[in-house]
Amino acid sequence: MAETQNRIAQTDLAPTVISIDAMGGDSGIKAVIGGMEKSARAHEGLRFIVHGDEAEIRRCLKRRPDLAALTEIVHTTEVISMDDKPSAALRRGKESSMWLTISSVKNGAAQAAVSCGNTGALMAMSTVQLRKTPGVARPAIAILWPSTNKQGYNILLDAGADIKADPQDLLKYAIMGASYARNGLGLRQPRVGLLNVGTEEFKGRVELQDAAKLIGTIATSSDFQFVGFVEGSDVPSNRVDIIVTDGFTGNIALKTAEGTARQVSDLLKAAFTHTLLSRLGALFALTSLRRLKNRIDPRKVNGGVFLGLNGTVVKSHGGADATGVAAAIGLAYNLAQNDFAEKLSARVAAGLAASKDVLSNMDEVSP
Amino acid sequence: MAETQNRIAQTDLAPTVISIDAMGGDSGIKAVIGGMEKSARAHEGLRFIVHGDEAEIRRCLKRRPDLAALTEIVHTTEVISMDDKPSAALRRGKESSMWLTISSVKNGAAQAAVSCGNTGALMAMSTVQLRKTPGVARPAIAILWPSTNKQGYNILLDAGADIKADPQDLLKYAIMGASYARNGLGLRQPRVGLLNVGTEEFKGRVELQDAAKLIGTIATSSDFQFVGFVEGSDVPSNRVDIIVTDGFTGNIALKTAEGTARQVSDLLKAAFTHTLLSRLGALFALTSLRRLKNRIDPRKVNGGVFLGLNGTVVKSHGGADATGVAAAIGLAYNLAQNDFAEKLSARVAAGLAASKDVLSNMDEVSP
Numbered sequence: 001m002a003e004t005q006n007r008i009a010q011t012d013l014a015p016t017v018i019s020i021d022a023m024g025g026d027s028g029i030k031a032v033i034g035g036m037e038k039s040a041r042a043h044e045g046l047r048f049i050v051h052g053d054e055a056e057i058r059r060c061l062k063r064r065p066d067l068a069a070l071t072e073i074v075h076t077t078e079v080i081s082m083d084d085k086p087s088a089a090l091r092r093g094k095e096s097s098m099w100l101t102i103s104s105v106k107n108g109a110a111q112a113a114v115s116c117g118n119t120g121a122l123m124a125m126s127t128v129q130l131r132k133t134p135g136v137a138r139p140a141i142a143i144l145w146p147s148t149n150k151q152g153y154n155i156l157l158d159a160g161a162d163i164k165a166d167p168q169d170l171l172k173y174a175i176m177g178a179s180y181a182r183n184g185l186g187l188r189q190p191r192v193g194l195l196n197v198g199t200e201e202f203k204g205r206v207e208l209q210d211a212a213k214l215i216g217t218i219a220t221s222s223d224f225q226f227v228g229f230v231e232g233s234d235v236p237s238n239r240v241d242i243i244v245t246d247g248f249t250g251n252i253a254l255k256t257a258e259g260t261a262r263q264v265s266d267l268l269k270a271a272f273t274h275t276l277l278s279r280l281g282a283l284f285a286l287t288s289l290r291r292l293k294n295r296i297d298p299r300k301v302n303g304g305v306f307l308g309l310n311g312t313v314v315k316s317h318g319g320a321d322a323t324g325v326a327a328a329i330g331l332a333y334n335l336a337q338n339d340f341a342e343k344l345s346a347r348v349a350a351g352l353a354a355s356k357d358v359l360s361n362m363d364e365v366s367p
Numbered sequence: 368m369a370e371t372q373n374r375i376a377q378t379d380l381a382p383t384v385i386s387i388d389a390m391g392g393d394s395g396i397k398a399v400i401g402g403m404e405k406s407a408r409a410h411e412g413l414r415f416i417v418h419g420d421e422a423e424i425r426r427c428l429k430r431r432p433d434l435a436a437l438t439e440i441v442h443t444t445e446v447i448s449m450d451d452k453p454s455a456a457l458r459r460g461k462e463s464s465m466w467l468t469i470s471s472v473k474n475g476a477a478q479a480a481v482s483c484g485n486t487g488a489l490m491a492m493s494t495v496q497l498r499k500t501p502g503v504a505r506p507a508i509a510i511l512w513p514s515t516n517k518q519g520y521n522i523l524l525d526a527g528a529d530i531k532a533d534p535q536d537l538l539k540y541a542i543m544g545a546s547y548a549r550n551g552l553g554l555r556q557p558r559v560g561l562l563n564v565g566t567e568e569f570k571g572r573v574e575l576q577d578a579a580k581l582i583g584t585i586a587t588s589s590d591f592q593f594v595g596f597v598e599g600s601d602v603p604s605n606r607v608d609i610i611v612t613d614g615f616t617g618n619i620a621l622k623t624a625e626g627t628a629r630q631v632s633d634l635l636k637a638a639f640t641h642t643l644l645s646r647l648g649a650l651f652a653l654t655s656l657r658r659l660k661n662r663i664d665p666r667k668v669n670g671g672v673f674l675g676l677n678g679t680v681v682k683s684h685g686g687a688d689a690t691g692v693a694a695a696i697g698l699a700y701n702l703a704q705n706d707f708a709e710k711l712s713a714r715v716a717a718g719l720a721a722s723k724d725v726l727s728n729m730d731e732v733s734p
Contacts, residue, residue, distance in 0.1 A: 146630070147630075148630065148633075160564055163564060163571060163572055164572075195619060197527055197530060197614070197615055197618040197619065204530060204615070205530055205531075205615065231619075231622045232618070232619045232620065232621065232622025232623035232624075232625070232626060233622040233623070233625050233626035233629070234626065235623055235626055235627075236626050236627060236630045237626065245619075247564070248564055248571070248572065248616070249615070249616060249619055251564040251599070252562060252564065252598075252599045252612075252616055252619065252620055253599065253619055253620065253623040254599065255598045255599030255600040256599035256600070256602055256620040256623050256624050256627075257599075257623050257624065257626075257627040258599070258600050259599060259600035259601065259602055259603050259604065259624075260602075260603060260623075260624040260627040260628055260631075261627055261631055262600070263513070263514075263515065263603045264627075264628055264631045264632070265631070266515075268635070271652070271655040271656055271658060272652060272655060274655045274658070275654065275655060277651050277652070277654070277655075278651065278652040278654070278655035278656075280648075280651050281647075281648040281649065281650070281651030281652030281653075281655075282648065282652060283648070284644050284645065284647050284648030284651060285638070285639060285644070285645040285647075285648030285649060285652070286648075287642065287644070287645065288638040288639060288641045288642060288644075288645035288648070289638055289645075291638060291641070
């Protein structure tokens with residue numbers, strides 16, 4: 001029905017420019033360009049600055065004149081690989097597509113950045129160029145976790161930006177997570193929980209007690225609800241919207257859940273191909289099983305957001321296909337539209353002011 | 368076919384006596400007695416000392432004369448509840464079924480103990496009465512984790528006995544886990560992995576580097592293979608047989624996996640009841656689905672073993688039914704038959720001797 005030109009809608013809206021790293025992902029430039037096209041169809045006013053090998057990008061854009069019209073290309077052939085150490089990437093990567101992608105946000109040409117590349121290098125380059133939000137010592141990676149909540153996802157942070165977090169870091173994770181939930185998931189009064197172990201013998205580490213005190217103090221003035229400690233089993237539940245933890249624990253929880261989901265799905269596949277009758281059963285249930293697969297499709301929840309920087313950076317999964325890249329770009333678009341980085345910064349400042357008294361007492365007790 | 372008397376086999380073998388806490392579980396004395404009966408049928412030469420309300424136990428044993436003949440009852444009505452703090456349980460619980468259950472192991476009347484009660488209290492009472500194995504500062508809880516390995520399970524420890532573990536504790540967890548794998552799962556050269564975060568930016572905490580060095584030093588002489596760091600996604604995999612971590616991380620991983628498995632299973636149930644056709648599909652696949660359910664039935668892998676004490680204590684899940692209790696008793700029986708506590712103690716001593724040089728260097732570096 002629609003002509004080629006109309007597949008990407010024209011608009012009078014002020015454009016939202018997303019800076020894209022076309023290189024460094026496992027699926028190549030084609031998947032990135034495919035994702036850009038998908039997301040441009042879904043979001044009005046989207047424009048791109050794409051960084052990478054110009055000849056190859058032009059080849060991919062050749063049959064996509066609509067997308068080409070929305071896209072500015074910045075040429076480079078330098079790539080940060082998945083194996084590069086962050087320190088080495090910082091030293092030698094100033095001409096890389098990843099570095100330049102973040103530069104476009106830094107210099108104001110774009111409102112957010114998306115990369116499928118090496119997480120550690122991306123965090124290091126983002127921190128160096130965009131700098132930390134005032135008051136934030138440890139930026140965090142916030143991920144979306146499929147949940148039984150109405151919004152379909154919970155937010156977990158830190159998913160692995162830093163292996164440590166003290167009570168003040170955890171306080172800021174709570175503030176930043178709540179800000180993300182408001183701007184990314186549209187939750188007005190998100191519920192924040194602090195990840196801890198079972199309540200039997202142990203009431204958790206001392207720093208978690210301190211963090212709970214801090215977060216409880218500022219919850220009301222920061223427009224979120226603090227539900228206290230939550231356990232691992234609560235992460236995908238509807239008891240909570242945001243799960244706060246250090247990056248070591250968060251990363252272990254995330255990967256353990258991924259491993260478990262894969263294991264159950266493998267066993268299920270085996271069960272359904274075991275006999276002719278079970279194959280027939282699977283055939284009958286195909287639509288419902290597809291709906292389930294769709295519901296927990298990791299490609300549709302793709303995108304870890306870096307929180308605590310003066311600018312929005314979204315890390316897409318390294319192996320993301322066009323659907324996955326489109327999800328990450330969509331996330332960046334939504335956050336850019338909401339002036340997320342500015343709002344987050346204001347929230348952190350207000351939260352720190354509100355926790356000042358408790359913080360100064362805490363410093364006296366545990367210097 | 369078999370008469371009632373023959374359902375539990377008579378034997379000339381030296382009996383293996385298991386001390387049972389009949390109280391404190393969520394499913395009551397009946398589930399415990401049911402579990403004893405199931406396990407007595409499965410394991411030759413099993414005898415019981417059961418601690419709890421004698422009148423109620425006698426009622427449960429009335430229709431089970433075979434089991435009654437194998438069972439000695441020690442009367443008490445004192446119960447440790449799930450909400451009791453370990454410290455309070457220790458102070459006031461010296462007449463409780465839990466305390467007395469461990470006493471039977473301490474005084475040599477039984478070779479192992481099983482309780483469905485409060486984990487923290489059970490660990491505290493076990494430590495006070497049985498005392499720690501020489502060289503072990505922090506006893507650990509080892510659990511069985513369904514895996515794609517030939518043996519069907521991996522071992523993870525510590526699942527939550529202590530929220531902290533230094534490199535030397537992790538070294539002993541590796542030694543104890545390997546000993547458990549040999550005696551509990553029959554693995555001659557088990558593979559040990561140390562749980563850590565992704566390999567990109569972070570190579571994990573400093574104490575994990577130290578622990579890896581220590582474990583690597585003694586692996587060969589301790590008859591296990593050290594595969595180095597593993598990630599959360601490896602926990603249910605066949606890359607490794609034993610996953611070593613601190614009790615905080617282990618508990619979070621365990622509960623996150625439980626939450627994820629429950630979530631996937633709920634979604635699956637919903638998918639299969641969504642339409643008439645999908646219901647029909649489920650019906651066709653019923654046998655295969657039952658096989659799957661059987662494969663990952665948590666009742667059949669019930670039992671956390673306390674490692675690092677002079678005696679074997681198995682913690683059954685609080686909500687275990689007769690099948691679950693029987694699994695925990697079976698585990699205790701196998702370990703008792705293998706003189707597990709003695710072997711573990713010898714392994715720890717040998718491992719410490721082998722790591723002496725590295726340990727003394729480490730003490731100099733980080734006192």
